[in-house]
Amino acid sequence: MVIKETWRLHPPAPLLVPREVISEFEINGYKIQPKTLLHVNAWAIGRDPDTWKDPEVFFPERFMDNDIDAKGQNFELLPFGSGRRICPGMYMGTTMVEFGLANMLYQFDWKLPEGMVVEDIDMEEAPGLTVGKKNELLLVLVKY
Numbered sequence: 165m166v167i168k169e170t171w172r173l174h175p176p177a178p179l180l181v182p183r184e185v186i187s188e189f190e191i192n193g194y195k196i197q198p199k200t201l202l203h204v205n206a207w208a209i210g211r212d213p214d215t216w217k218d219p220e221v222f223f224p225e226r227f228m229d230n231d232i233d234a235k236g237q238n239f240e241l242l243p244f245g246s247g248r249r250i251c252p253g254m255y256m257g258t259t260m261v262e263f264g265l266a267n268m269l270y271q272f273d274w275k276l277p278e279g280m281v282v283e284d285i286d287m288e289e290a291p292g293l294t295v296g297k298k299n300e301l302l303l304v305l306v307k308y
C-alpha cells in the first residue's frame with residue numbers, strides 16, 4: 165500500500181512514453197487525427213480529485229478496501245503504463261522496490277534529523293522523462 169501510494173503521487177515516468185495515434189478517434193468532443201503524438205499524464209491522473217479523496221495527502225490506507233493495483237488494468241494508477249506497450253520490467257521493478265524498502269526497514273530504524281518534522285521533508289521532483297527527487301533525502305539511520 166505504501167509503494168502504491170508513492171507511485172500514485174510520484175510516478176517515476178510521469179508522462180509514460182508517448183504514443184502515436186494510428187486511426188482517428190474522438191474523445192471529450194475532440195477529434196484526434198492519425199500521427200498525433202499522445203502523452204498520458206499519469207502524474208495528473210494520480211492527483212485527480214474526481215478519482216482520489218484528498219489526492220495531495222499521502223494515505224496508503226486508501227488502498228485497503230479496494231483491489232486497485234499497478235498492473236495496467238486500473239487506469240487510475242498507471243506507473244507502468246498499460247496495454248500492448250506496458251512496461252515489460254513491471255514485476256522486476258516492483259520486486260526491486262519491495263526488496264529495497266524491506267531491506268532498509270529491516271536493517272535500520274529511520275529518524276528525522278534533530279529539529280525536523282515530517283512536514284519539512286522535501287518531496288520536490290527533478291523534471292525529466294523519468295523523475296527522481298530534486299534534493300537529497302535527509303534522514304538519520306540507526307542500526308538495530
Ligand code: HEM
Nearest residue numbers: 176177180181243244245246249250251252253256257258
Ligand atoms: C519501478 C520501476 C519501473 C517503472 C515505474 C517503469 C515504468 C515504465 C513505463 C511507464 C513505461 C512505458 C509504458 C507505456 O507507455 O505504457 C515503461 C516501458 C518500458 N520499461 Fe519500464 N519501468 C520500471 C522498471 C523497468 C525495468 C526493471 C525494466 C527492464 C529490466 C524496464 C524496461 C522497460 C522497457 C523495455 C520498456 C519499453 C516497452 C515498450 O515500449 O514496448 N522497466 N516502463
